[in-house]
Amino acid sequence: MSTLNETTLEFDAFKHEVLSDYKLACISREASLLGRKEVLTGKAKFGIFGDGKELAQLALAKYFKPGDFRSGYYRDQTWMMAIGALSVQAYFSGLYAHTDVAVEPQSAGRQMGGHFATRNLDEHGQWKNLTQQKNSSADISPTAGQMPRLLGLALASKIYRNNPALHTSEFQQFSIEGNEVAFGSIGDASTSEGPFWETLNAAGVLQVPMVMSVWDDGYGISVPRELQTTKNSISEALAGFQRTADNSGFEIFTTKGWDYAHLCQTYEKAVNLSRTEHVPVLVHVQEVNQPQGHSTSGSHERYKSAERMEWEKTHDCIAKFKEWILSFDGGPEPLASEEVLDQIANEAKEEVKASKNKAWTLFTEDIKKDSLSLEGILSGLIQEGTLSNAFQAELDALIKNREPQRKDVYSLARRALRSLRGTESANKTVLSQWLSKKKEESHDRYSSYLYSESNKQIGNIPSIEPTYDSDAPMEDGRIILRENYRMLLEKYPNLLVFGEDAGKIGGVNQSLEGLQETFGELRVFDTGIRECTIIGQGIGMAMRGLRPIAEIQYLDYLLYAIQILSDDLATVQYRTKGGQKAPLIISTRGHRLEGVWHSGSPMGMIINSLRGMHVCVPRNMTKAAGFYNTLMEADEPALVIEPLNGYRTKEKMPTNLGEFKLPLGQVERLSEGSDLTLVSYGSTLNLCIQALPILEELGISVELLDVQTLLPFDLSHDIVKSLEKTNRLLIVDEDVSAGATAYILEKILVEQGGYYHLDEAPQTLSAKDHRPAYGSDGDYFSKPSVDDIVEKVYELMSNANPTQFPRI
Ligand SMILES: Cc1ncc(C[n+]2csc(CCOP(=O)(O)OP(=O)(O)O)c2C)c(N)n1
Numbered sequence: 107m108s109t110l111n112e113t114t115l116e117f118d119a120f121k122h123e124v125l126s127d128y129k130l131a132c133i134s135r136e137a138s139l140l141g142r143k144e145v146l147t148g149k150a151k152f153g154i155f156g157d158g159k160e161l162a163q164l165a166l167a168k169y170f171k172p173g174d175f176r177s178g179y180y181r182d183q184t185w186m187m188a189i190g191a192l193s194v195q196a197y198f199s200g201l202y203a204h205t206d207v208a209v210e211p212q213s214a215g216r217q218m219g220g221h222f223a224t225r226n227l228d229e230h231g232q233w234k235n236l237t238q239q240k241n242s243s244a245d246i247s248p249t250a251g252q253m254p255r256l257l258g259l260a261l262a263s264k265i266y267r268n269n270p271a272l273h274t275s276e277f278q279q280f281s282i283e284g285n286e287v288a289f290g291s292i293g294d295a296s297t298s299e300g301p302f303w304e305t306l307n308a309a310g311v312l313q314v315p316m317v318m319s320v321w322d323d324g325y326g327i328s329v330p331r332e333l334q335t336t337k338n339s340i341s342e343a344l345a346g347f348q349r350t351a352d353n354s355g356f357e358i359f360t361t362k363g364w365d366y367a368h369l370c371q372t373y374e375k376a377v378n379l380s381r382t383e384h385v386p387v388l389v390h391v392q393e394v395n396q397p398q399g400h401s402t403s404g405s406h407e408r409y410k411s412a413e414r415m416e417w418e419k420t421h422d423c424i425a426k427f428k429e430w431i432l433s434f435d436g437g438p439e440p441l442a443s444e445e446v447l448d449q450i451a452n453e454a455k456e457e458v459k460a461s462k463n464k465a466w467t468l469f470t471e472d473i474k475k476d477s478l479s480l481e482g483i484l485s486g487l488i489q490e491g492t493l494s495n496a497f498q499a500e501l502d503a504l505i506k507n508r509e510p511q512r513k514d515v516y517s518l519a520r521r522a523l524r525s526l527r528g529t530e531s532a533n534k535t536v537l538s539q540w541l542s543k544k545k546e547e548s549h550d551r552y553s554s555y556l557y558s559e560s561n562k563q564i565g566n567i568p569s570i571e572p573t574y575d576s577d578a579p580m581e582d583g584r585i586i587l588r589e590n591y592r593m594l595l596e597k598y599p600n601l602l603v604f605g606e607d608a609g610k611i612g613g614v615n616q617s618l619e620g621l622q623e624t625f626g627e628l629r630v631f632d633t634g635i636r637e638c639t640i641i642g643q644g645i646g647m648a649m650r651g652l653r654p655i656a657e658i659q660y661l662d663y664l665l666y667a668i669q670i671l672s673d674d675l676a677t678v679q680y681r682t683k684g685g686q687k688a689p690l691i692i693s694t695r696g697h698r699l700e701g702v703w704h705s706g707s708p709m710g711m712i713i714n715s716l717r718g719m720h721v722c723v724p725r726n727m728t729k730a731a732g733f734y735n736t737l738m739e740a741d742e743p744a745l746v747i748e749p750l751n752g753y754r755t756k757e758k759m760p761t762n763l764g765e766f767k768l769p770l771g772q773v774e775r776l777s778e779g780s781d782l783t784l785v786s787y788g789s790t791l792n793l794c795i796q797a798l799p800i801l802e803e804l805g806i807s808v809e810l811l812d813v814q815t816l817l818p819f820d821l822s823h824d825i826v827k828s829l830e831k832t833n834r835l836l837i838v839d840e841d842v843s844a845g846a847t848a849y850i851l852e853k854i855l856v857e858q859g860g861y862y863h864l865d866e867a868p869q870t871l872s873a874k875d876h877r878p879a880y881g882s883d884g885d886y887f888s889k890p891s892v893d894d895i896v897e898k899v900y901e902l903m904s905n906a907n908p909t910q911f912p913r914i
Contacts, residue, residue, distance in 0.1 A: 117437045124431060124441055125450065127366075131160040131424050132454035134184040137194055138398060140462050141201055141219065145402040149466065149509055150201040154220045154401040156183040158363070159321050161423040162391045164188055165369035166319060169377035170289060173237040173282060175650070177256035178291035179245060180220035181321055185291070189240040191224050194458050198465035205551040207683055209468055213244070214551070214683035221245040225685040226649070231560025231741065233651060235279040237286070243649055244682045246673050249326075250292060250299030254642020254670050257305045260288035260314035261643055262650035264384055269628045271599040280651035287381050288646070290318040295326020295334045301670070304639045309386040310347055310355050311634060316386040317376055321363070323394040328409035341390035349385065357387045363394035364426035393421060473510045476544070480519050481505055483540055486533045487522065497522055516544060555684040556718050562741035564720060564818075569736070569769040572728060572760035580756040583727030586763075587617040587748070590731035593764025594738060595625045598653055601738065604631045605640055605657025605693075614659060615695065615753040617727075637666035641692065645675050648688040653738060661696025661747055662706040668715055675743050676718035689741045691734065695748040697789035697840055698889065701880035704750075705889070707788070707873065710845030712745070713816045720744035720770055721817040723787040728757050729814065732768030739767065749789045771818035773825060779809035782834040782899055785825060785850060787813045790838045790890055797895040804896070805910070806903055816846060819853050826858035833865040834902055840873045840889045847872050866906055871898045 138155035145153040156163070159181045167188030170176070176185065186192035192212070199210040201219035212223045223244035228234055243255055266272050267284025292302060297320060309316045320340050324331050336343040341360050349355035357379055361372040369391070376387045395418040399406030407415065419425075434441045442450075484501050487493035500518055507514065519541050526534050557563060595601055603618060609632035612619035622630040633640050637658055644656035658664050664671075671692070678688045697707045713721055720742060724730040730748045737744050760766055776791075777798055786794045791812050801808050809828045813820060829835060835854065837847045847870035854860040855868060871890050878888035897914065904911040 120437070121441050127164045128427060128431060128447065129450045129454055130184065130188055131164060131427060132451045133194060133458055134160050134187055135424055136455050136458040137183065137197055140458060141198070142398055142402055144201060150219065151203070152218050152402055153201060154180045155398060156181045157397045158323060158395040158423065160184040161366055161427055162319065162321065162363050162369055162394065165366070165373045166289065168370065169373050170240055172240055173286040174240060175259040175286065175288045176242040177252045177259055177288065178222070179252055179293065180247070181293065182222055182291055183220065186222045186242060191240055191242055192222060194461035195465045198462045199469065202465060202469040204465070204469045204472070206472065211685065213681055216683060217245070217681055221247065223682050223685060227685055227687060231558060231562070231684055231687065233279055236650065237279060237282050243646070244678065244686050246677070248669070248673050249296035250301040251670065251673050252290060253292065253301040253305035254639045255645045255674055256288055256290040256316060256642070257308050257314070257639050258643040258646020259650060260309060260316035260386070260646070261312055262647045262652055263288065263315050264312065265602065265628055265647065265652060267384065277600065277651060285381060287315045287317055287377060290316060292320055293326065294320055294322035294324065294331055294340060295329060297340045298334045301638055304636045305642065306344070306347065308634060308636055308639050313354055313384055314386055315380045315384045317380050317389065318387065319389045319391055321394050322390060322392045323396045325409070327400045341388065344388060357385055358390065359387065360390045360392060363391045364421050364423040366427050366430050395421060397422060470510060473512050473515065476512065476515045477504050477510060479540065480515055483533060483537050484522055487526070487531070487537065490531060490533060492526060492529050492531050492534065493522055494525060555679045558679060558687060558740070558742045559684060560741055562739070564736070564740045564742050564770050567736050567739045567767060570762070570765055570767045572732065572766040573762045574758055575761055578758045581759045582754050583757050584615055584617045584753040586727045586757055586759060587731055588619055588621065590734065590763045591618060591621055592624070594734065595621065595629060597764055598738060600651065601653045601655065602629055602647065603655045603657065604633050606633055606635055606659045608632060608657045613657065617753065637663050638670050641667040641670050641675065644690040644692070645688045648690040649686060653689065655691045655693050655734070658692060658694040660704055661694050662703045664694055664712065671719070672715040676716045680718055687741055688743055690743045691737050692745045693748065694745065695750045697747070697749055698885065699750045701884070702877040705878040705885065707840040708845065709816060709839065709841045710849060713846060713849055716745065716817065719817065720815065722746045722770065722815045724814065725749060725788060725791040725812055726752050726755065726757055728760060729768060731763065732766050733770070735764060736767040736770065747788065749792070751789055770815045771821035772814060773820045774812045774814055776810040776812055777808060779807035779832065781807045781832055782809070782836060782902060783825065783828040783832045784808050784810045784836050784838065784899065785813060786838040787816065790840050793890065793892050793895055794838060796892045797899070800892070800896050801899055804900060806899060808899065813850070816849070823858045825854050826860045826863065829860045829863040833863055835860065835864060835868040836871060836899060836902060838871045838890055838895055842875045843870070843872045845872060866902055869898060869902055871895060
């Protein structure tokens with residue numbers, strides 16, 4: 107903020123800044139008020155607004171610099187406006203769900219209003235220069251879901267500052283020697299969530315430049331703070347985090363949401379400290395309010411007392427700001443008269459109204475274009491007598507509708523086409539073609555960018571086979587992984603590998619053994635036991651141009667992170683319509699080890715919650731390495747599940763470590779056969795290999811296919827080609843019944859049309875529905891064994907030909 111000395115020039119600058127802030131506060135408030143009306147009158151679907159939080163955000167925004175990052179929530183409209191990342195018009199376009207990125211750059215109408223983001227990628231999916239813009243990572247709705255990512259956004263600055271290898275021109279679009287601060291925001295009630303605590307603890311341990319603001323309005327919807335927070339105060343509850351003269355931690359500030367001068371001073375101190383010393387800071391902004399209540403879903407009179415309602419009025423931050431301006435006597439003249447402030451408020455009102463109207467016009471015009479072109483086609487059909495006159499009334503209603511929805515237009519077109527079944531006419535062809543075109547447009551509007559659409563999408567990475575010397579040594583799987591990691595760490599200076607026990611001891615399975623010594627603690631490092639924020643740490647760093655590989659120690663513990671993977675990572679591209687990406691690789695190991703919590707293979711749960719990511723299920727470590735090598739060249743998030751029982755299994759050592767690349771979505775045929783197609787992946791695939799010679803002895807010719815990746819799945823439809831030959835199908839995995847096998851069946855039978863080639867009902871063999879029991883016997887009786895596979899295959903053959911294969 108401008109400092110106020112005696113000179114007129116400085117006073118003028120100060121006055122200008124204060125009055126600009128006042129105007130923006132009024133603009134933002136007016137946007138909230140009008141936004142609510144738009145929802146209540148039916149023009150928008152749902153509204154959640156930033157009224158009451160304006161002043162704190164104006165203060166914060168003064169110290170938010172180009173290169174900085176925001177990870178906040180739905181109350182932050184003033185902040186976004188103040189940093190120039192959100193126009194009022196775009197704000198309303200978001201509320202209406204305008205699907206054009208040029209008009210609604212945050213999510214192209216995909217998220218509800220109040221979910222903010224900047225466009226950090228160009229139209230080709232390539233990074234923009236993030237140090238020249240003020241960045242906001244894309245919001246998500248789950249309370250505290252913004253926290254884990256915030257950790258990574260902040261940690262990226264520490265990595266960039268401390269690793270000189272990243273001070274080259276290649277990385278200058280991401281960071282200028284780590285001088286960027288990551289700013290977080292959260293509501294007081296959402297601090298009750300686990301990810302909040304996990305993130306704050308990790309930030310204190312890591313000492314990262316994070317400025318965390320809590321907008322404390324005393325309620326989480328209707329539940330008051332005393333039922334949310336120990337000691338009824340987040341800053342008091344966190345007092346033990348306060349750094350001291352001889353111990354690092356957080357710097358904690360408290361301030362009040364209606365006190366403009368104190369807010370500005372607080373943020374100036376907080377941000378400077380965090381930026382220069384890389385200290386995490388908590389700013390507890392108390393006495394914030396919520397003039398319109400939580401959202402358009404209900405009214406706050408239901409749960410706030412009359413006294414509280416009265417207090418909220420007297421402590422409204424804009425009213426208080428006005429009082430402060432009018433009573434200001436620290437300069438050569440008053441800052442403004444009441445008339446001037448009223449005039450500013452009126453101007454703000456008019457401007458917001460005009461922007462809102464413009465947004466509405468753009469929104470409706472876009473849809474009206476479709477209505478008018480449909481009108482032309484349907485009128486032709488009505489005139490020629492093929493389409494019933496009854497459609498005329500519907501058409502008239504559509505054209506007159508002042509609040510049209512695209513679905514009304516398409517639904518009318520589809521009903522018209524259905525009614526024309528059995529007729530042929532040139533106009534019908536036009537209608538049919540029109541609908542096909544609209545289907546394509548709708549795909550782009552509502553379903554594009556689930557995955558990367560850039561030139562670095564996974565399918566564009568050329569595959570390279572592993573090569574071997576004629577006398578290639580056999581090595582433990584872990585050595586292959588380790589040496590592959592070594593090559594990758596040499597090749598990509600922005601690659602980091604981290605997780606529980608990943609640093610000093612090189613991983614519980616030793617696949618990173620010695621790499622921290624070679625590459626240092628900034629490249630290969632340990633984390634606390636905190637799966638959710640290990641992932642968030644990865645997401646945030648990946649959003650800032652680093653290439654993290656985050657380790658989750660065992661697949662079973664991915665559950666602790668599944669929420670953030672599903673809600674945040676898997677939706678980054680989709681929820682921004684290609685405006686942001688986070689090419690994070692997650693490495694874990696699973697399927698088989700010991701007991702209830704070290705043997706899980708919940709693949710159905712994983713693939714069903716992680717659409718938007720790739721999921722690789724290699725059967726050995728050479729395959730796993732091949733996937734890592736491909737993923738490092740691509741710009742997409744992925745999960746690689748190494749088979750737990752493969753670290754000590756011998757594999758041939760390739761000569762082109764770090765270079766060979768496995769394609770995703772390709773099935774590998776491991777045996778050719780004519781009687782039955784056996785489909786599997788991961789650890790059970792290795793059991794299927796063991797079953798092959800036994801089945802051969804029983805006179806059964808099996809075609810064994812390794813699907814290798816579940817997302818994507820068999821892109822060339824190789825499985826159905828096998829079924830054309832064998833006409834029988836068995837799928838084996840170690841998920842629960844109807845877990846991943848249900849998905850695989852759907853892919854093969856429905857998508858690939860495998861149904862038409864089957865002579866027998868398709869079969870699946872999975873683990874028992876309970877968690878796997880401990881010990882070798884627990885494993886044998888809980889999970890598919892070689893015996894189970896052999897007998898299941900035999901049973902299928904016996905059903906088909908009991909003479910040749912009599913019952914066992
Ligand atoms: C994980 C999750 N649980 C519940 C909700 C529903 N919900 C949305 S906002 C909200 C209250 C949040 O209160 P607070 O953090 O104080 O923020 P405020 O809205 O008051 O600014 C709740 C419970 C949600 N979005 N996400």
